[in-house]
Amino acid sequence: MSIFPSMAFLQQNFETLSLHHALTLLAFYQLSRWLYRSMVVSPPFKGIPGPKPASWFSGNLGQLFNAKGLPFHQHLSDFYGGTVKVYGFFGDEQLYISDPLAIQAILGKEQECFDETAVFLEANKIIFGPGLVSTTGELHKRQRKLAAPMFSTAQLAKIAPTFYDIAEKLVDVLQREVNDQLSLTHSANTEEENDEKRVGCAVLDVSEWSCRVSLEAAGRAILGYSFDPLDSPVSNPYTTAIKELIPTLFSLALVRQFAPFLSKLGPAWFRRKLVEWTPNRKVQKVKATSDLMHESAKAILKERRAQRLDEANLGSGDGGRAKDLISMLLQANARAAPEERMGDDELTGQMAVLIFGAQDTTSSVMPRVFSLLATHPDVQLNVREEIRNAYARMRQHDGYDTDYVNGKARLDQETLMGLPWLDAVVKETLRLYPPVPFVRRTCTKEASIPYTRTIPDNSNTSVASLASVSIPKDTTFFLSIAGCNRMRSVWGDDAGEWKPERWLESPQPYSKDVKIPGAFSGMLSFLGGGRSCIGYRFAMLEMKIVLATVLSRLVFSPTEDRIVWNLAQITSPSVCRAVEREGRVSVEETKALPLFAAFDDACG
Known part of the structure; x- marks a missing residue:
């Protein structure tokens, strides 16, 4: 003993x-x-x-x-x-x-x-609530069973137009960004500026834009809610909070080892007070992000239920044609046996988890793809030509199963997912990184x-x-x-x-x-x-639509900046630059991945 x-x-x-x-x-x-x-x-x-x-x-x-x-x-x-x-x-x-x-x-x-x-x-239960990443056993299986149909091929086909809307908006915004930078460069018209930038190229932070577009895609496709319409020069506070959550949690990795023990300290209200009283900036940042996600999920859930009630009263229900995934989940939950239904805490937990999980993969992978293509121009050219050829074939063949919205052509899902070079680039990036x-x-x-x-x-x-x-x-x-x-x-x-x-x-x-x-x-x-x-097909469809839409218009090439990839559970890029202060030079890291970008072949 x-x-x-x-x-x-x-x-x-x-x-x-x-x-x-x-x-x-x-x-x-x-x-x-x-x-x-x-x-x-x-x-x-x-x-x-x-x-x-x-x-x-x-x-x-x-x-x-x-x-x-x-x-x-x-x-x-x-x-x-x-x-x-x-x-x-x-x-x-x-x-x-x-x-x-x-x-x-x-x-x-x-x-x-x-x-x-x-x-x-225990850490995920504190941050997200009782969602897929904080449950085990039969409860986890029940939650997964209810959520899985949302990510079927048929359901994803319903949200593909939403991804295209966002990707096309991104291209429009990036075009304005490039034009604005070129106008400023032209106005300055200095030898120093021309040495610093390639003629016809602007510098875009592909990490920042990937984070913004990923959150907007997750918000609109999953919740039917726009977090960041991409118009603003600065990202939505939700984007910033989500972007900083994982690095902050990772920096608290040793502290988090005590989460299972701290979870036994009294009732839930007491544990929340302990967190509030903790004089640690990182802990408070995690708490603020958790509160933001939870309150947003509760408000959106209330809004979705009111919308469904209005549709039922007016006799204009979607009849199974819901295009955002949370509406699909609410439908599935309503049809489930009483003992299998999710309560409000579980639903809001699922919403927070789905939003976070849907954007974290794509916001890490897409910048890596853009960066790799920038340093492998031959592969980038192959991908671009493949995409443009697919659009050309689409226009040449009458009766081709293709969508046109606002005069813009869209590849159907089967064609897009079957593009060999694009598929190879995404798979190889996911494998190696x-x-x-x-x-x-x-x-x-x-x-x-x-x-x-x-x-x-x-x-x-x-x-x-x-x-x-x-x-x-x-x-x-x-x-x-x-x-x-x-x-x-x-x-x-x-x-x-x-x-x-x-x-x-x-x-x-x-x-x-x-x-x-x-x-x-x-x-x-x-x-x-x-x-x-559970949502890997969602991530693959979103990434391919965004990549195909952007790469068909923009050419990327590397800057002289030194990029490092940091481990924060999810990998993320930073740019290292020498900074002089008070006569002393030091190297500072900033979360970013700058690349030269130009429309068509201006960088060539």
């Missing part, structure tokens, strides 16, 4: 403790647990390679949750192999997994043994999973053999999405290169010997299993 207090005892008594005492007791518990394991329990992952802990207190967590940590993540997979031992608090042994065999088991046949971590669930490089899971009961043991030799190659590892209950581990997507054993020796043409040479350019249970194209970018990304 252990002389140390049990976790059950601590959780049962947290409600009567002050915050100070609770944190002190928690630290004592973790230290006691570490001492007990180090003296009595055999290390669970003895023999599995990995780096030494960087800190006796936080292990490797400071490296794994570092904004500049992308190289460290890649180093783990490249140097140690697909199954790596890393350390959490007080020497807690964890795993960092990118091995396809292990991932098959975790997301496939053994998925009932693994779930989201308590840290992830997944917007979420890793997720974490916890083992809900002891499980044994297979993996490939890699042993380096003296010739810069390695010898692989099959092995298995027993994962104790309550073990936390990392699933490396980026690492699995770059495994040479799956994708070939050029797995670390951005090569869209690999998707043109074969629709399945990966090893047939290993099946990765990903939801999309044999990769993990949208995860897999019971917690895969």
Whole structure:
């Protein structure tokens, strides 16, 4: 019998403790647990390679949750192999997994043994409410069952015109932005200005515009609500709040490890007060964003219900033709059996999650696509010619199933989704640069999973053999999405290169010997299993419509700025520039991705 207090005892008594005492007791518990394991329990992952802990207190967590940590993540997979031992608090042994065999088991046949971590669930419950990212078990399955039909091909066809409306508006706004910059440059007419900018080109922050268009697309397609009509020179406050939420949460990664314990501190109103009293700017920013999302969701839900009631009273109901996804969800919820219906808290939670999830992927992937095309002009030309040729064929053939709105032609969904170069560029970008490089899971009961043991030799190659590892209950581990997507054993020796043409040479350019249970194209970018990304088709349709519409008109090329990609759970770009203040030069980072842009071939 252990002389140390049990976790059950601590959780049962947290409600009567002050915050100070609770944190002190928690630290004592973790230290006691570490001492007990180090003296009595055999290390669970003895023999599995990995780096030494960087800190006796936080292990490797400071490296794994570092904004500049992308190289460290890649180093783990490249140097140690697909199954790596890393350390959490007080020497807690964890795993960092990118091995396809292990991932098959975790997301496939053994998925009932693994779930989201308590840290992830409790933090999301606080921020989003009881939505898809904060529920488990039967409740999660019920919510997913109600939400899944919203993302069917038939339903997405209804919202495709909304995406086109927004993409065309974006092009109009960008054209004004380019013209305004060129007018100012022409008026200045200085040699310095002409040296700084290419003739006929303006500088656009494609990251900022991608964030704005992603939120507007999510708002109008999901909620039927416009957050940002793109006309204003500055983004909507909601855009700014959403954009800063994930980086802020990521910077609080070590603090968030205590979320499961803090969630036991008294009733909900008391926990909210604790957050209000916390003298931390980042915590208050997260609270403000959470409040903004929650209040917006409640107001929009009330508006949608009133609209449906008015339509019913007037006999002009949509008859199943609702074009925003929340209206579809309300219809499905009304038709569901009473025991399966979502309450208002669940509905508003779903709305917040859907808006956030719908925009975070596209706002990360689209800037990366624009940046890669800017540095690969030959690929950009192939994509542009393919899009323009599709429009040309459309105009030449009478009876072609094409939509015209305000005199503007629109490719039908089948043609758009079937454009080979555009498809290859999006897939390859998602493979090599997944917007979420890793997720974490916890083992809900002891499980044994297979993996490939890699042993380096003296010739810069390695010898692989099959092995298995027993994962104790309550073990936390990392699933490396980026690492699995770059495994040479799956994708070939050029797995670390951005090569869209690999998707043109074969629709399945990966090893047939290993099946990765990903939801999309044999990769993990949208995860897999019971917690895969429910809206990946939504994201793919939106991205392709926006990219096709913009690339058919604009040419992008790189500026001289140094761009770095930061890890904030979701990757995001920053520009590094030298700034002189009081005679001292320093390098400052700003969230942006500037590219030269011009309409047609003005940059050529």
